[in-house]
Every structure is written in structure tokens, then in C-alpha cells.
Ligand code: FES
């Protein structure tokens with residue numbers, strides 16, 4: 001599996017600045033409003049949702065049918081009912097640390113850009129030019145405005161249309177109506193979150209923790225998931241599997257670790273594994289085996305693996321934190337973005353960083369092989385549904401039940 005490094009930062013600036021900016025009015029185009037309101041569910045997708053019964057207790061339950069992992073219509077339903085509702089992790093605060101920083105991304109068919117304006121205010125917009133729909137910002141970096149690469153319409157970092165080129169003679173056009181369409185954005189700890197179902201501009205950050213993490217937010221912030229760790233690097237993997245295959249692999253309570261991750265298993269006390277479930281979060285905890293050498297060890301004494309429904313994983317172990325974001329690309333392919341954060345005291349220890357990243361990379365390669373194998377199995381006519389191992393796979397069952405609830409809603 002090839003590994004793509006994070007998009008190279010691009011740096012581009014423009015001297016176009018306007019100071020007497022009028023208040024921006026933005027009309028949500030009807031298709032965006034329709035997506036936010038929820039699409040009609042087709043009968044086949046409805047039948048697929050109903051094929052999983054969340055009321056059956058774990059010990060007797062069967063897993064969702066394989067079509068949940070292979071059917072393009074089902075993915076469309078997930079995008080509408082799961083990803084385009086509620087808070088979604090989209091990046092980390094280091095990406096928009098300074099005024100004029102921005103990064104762009106895509107979730108389903110939603111193209112978005114997150115930026116910090118010259119006054120330090122965070123914004124998110126649909127990354128689509130209001131002239132003829134060209135994508136506007138590309139990658140990440142710093143900009144004082146967004147100039148469309150197609151015909152040069154130019155927007156401020158607050159979304160206002162600053163300049164519409166060559167429109168002399170146009171009628172019934174008010175450029176205040178053609179600003180970028182806003183997306184709700186907030187931060188929690190080191191993470192940037194967006195929600196695509198609400199056009200309100202102002203967000204109170206202190207309610208976001210409750211909305212995003214529910215009663216697990218205290219536990220996570222008490223266990224070192226905070227802004228104290230600097231970001232080290234990003235790794236991106238394109239994996240030939242449905243996004244849920246990656247999540248299921250994460251949520252099996254360490255079941256696969258002794259079979260698939262020999263090196264990692266020797267560093268963990270797997271008998272100490274425990275799983276806690278909250279409203280939209282599950283937390284798996286495991287103690288580490290004592291390190292053999294005097295060296296600082298990568299895993300520390302305790303590891304916490306938090307899964308934030310639907311697709312964000314936060315791993316806190318020793319001096320490290322890494323996050324994994326599983327982004328669906330199509331029904332049988334996803335992109336997983338790994339961000340690594342490290343305790344400040346170790347920033348100069350390049351050998352430790354290199355060795356830790358190498359060890360982590362080994363685990364990812366092993367997991368990718370498993371996930372791609374599972375996807376092929378799911379596509380085989382031999383497989384329909386499976387079973388859960390009740391003593392370890394409770395977080396996976398919790399995930400599937402949450403999905404079922406959202407998909408019915
Ligand atoms: S599409 Fe953006 S200026 Fe024409």
C-alpha cells in the first residue's frame with residue numbers, strides 16, 4: 001500500500017483587500033437545503049437498514065449484512081443521514097493556527113474549506129465558486145483571499161464576494177448575495193469540527209464537547225487529549241475497503257491484535273483490555289507491558305483508544321497521541337488520515353520519533369492487509385452476515401446500533 005504524504009503546503013497571496021465590507025447576505029441554494037433536510041430513502045436501502053436488528057442482545061446478535069459494506073446506494077444514505085448531520089472531525093487546529101491559514105477537504109460530495117481570517121476568527125465554507133461552480137481553494141496554506149482559478153472571482157476569508165470580474169452589463173445581481181455558503185465550524189481540544197446540516201454562523205465552543213462527545217468529553221480531556229501536544233506529521237492511506245471495515249477493525253476490543261500484530265501484542269497486556277461505551281463514543285483501554293530497555297517507550301504505561309462516532313479515532317499512549325479519520329471515498333474504498341502529536345519534551349529526539357513512526361507504520365500496514373482481505377470476503381457470495389464475540393466486540397456492536405439509529409432517522 002502506497003503512502004501519500006500530506007498535501008504540500010501551497011502559499012499564495014493576493015493584494016486585493018477591501019475594508020468597507022457590507023454585511024453579507026447568503027441564500028442557501030435549494031440543493032444544499034434539501035441535502036440538509038434529508039433525502040428520500042429508497043426501498044432497497046430501507047430494507048438493508050432493517051436487515052440489522054439493534055434490539056437483539058450482543059450474545060445473540062448477527063452483524064449487519066455484507067451489503068452495508070458494498071452497496072453504493074447504502075453509502076449515499078450514510079452520507080446523508082450520518083455524515084451530513086452532527087459534528088464531524090475535519091482537521092486539527094495546527095492547520096489553521098495563524099491568521100490567513102486555510103485547508104480544504106471533501107466529505108461525500110461536499111467540498112469545504114476551513115480558514116482563519118485576518119482577525120483570527122475561524123470560518124468554514126462550501127469550497128465552490130458562486131459563478132460557475134469551480135472549486136476555489138486547493139490543498140492548504142496561507143491566503144489573504146480566495147481567487148477563483150477559473151474567471152478570477154475573489155472572496156474574502158469571511159466568505160464575502162469581493163470582486164466579480166467582467167460583469168459590466170449584468171442585471172439583477174447583488175454581490176452581497178453571492179458570498180461563499182457558510183458551514184458551521186468549531187474546535188474541541190486540538191480538533192477542528194464542522195457540521196454540514198446547519199448554516200448558523202456563530203458557534204459556542206463550550207457546548208460542542210457535549211454535542212460531539214456527550215458524557216465522554218470529561219474522560220477524554222482528563223486523559224491527556226488536549227492542546228498540549230504539538231502536531232508532528234500526517235500520513236494518509238487509501239484503503240480498498242468500505243470505511244466501516246476500518247472502523248470495525250478498530251472496534252474489536254483487541255481481538256485481532258495477537259494474530260495480526262505480533263510486535264504490538266508483545267508491548268501490550270491484552271488481558272487488561274477493557275471497553276467502555278458512551279452515547280456516541282466508545283473507549284478501549286489497555287495497559288502496556290513493561291519496557292525491556294531503559295529507553296522511553298512508545299506505548300507508555302497505558303493506552304486509550306477512543307472511537308468518536310462515526311469515523312474518528314483518538315489514540316493516546318505514552319508521550320504520543322495519534323488520530324485516525326476514516327473518510328469514505330466510495331462504497332468499497334476509503335481514505336484514512338493519521339495525524340501524530342507528541343509530548344513537547346521529545347520533539348528533539350529524532351531517533352525516537354523515527355522509530356515510533358516506523359512501528360506505527362508497521363501496524364497500519366498489517367491492518368490495511370486485514371481490511372482489504374475482509375472487503376474481498378464481504379463481496380464474496382459466500383458471506384452474508386457474521387456474529388460478534390460478546391466478551392470483546394461490544395464497541396463494534398455499539399457502532400452498528402448507532403448507525404442503525406441514524407439511518408432510520
Ligand atoms: S467559476 Fe469561479 S470565477 Fe468563474
Ligand SMILES: [Fe+2]
Nearest residue numbers: 249256261367
Ligand atoms: Fe489492528
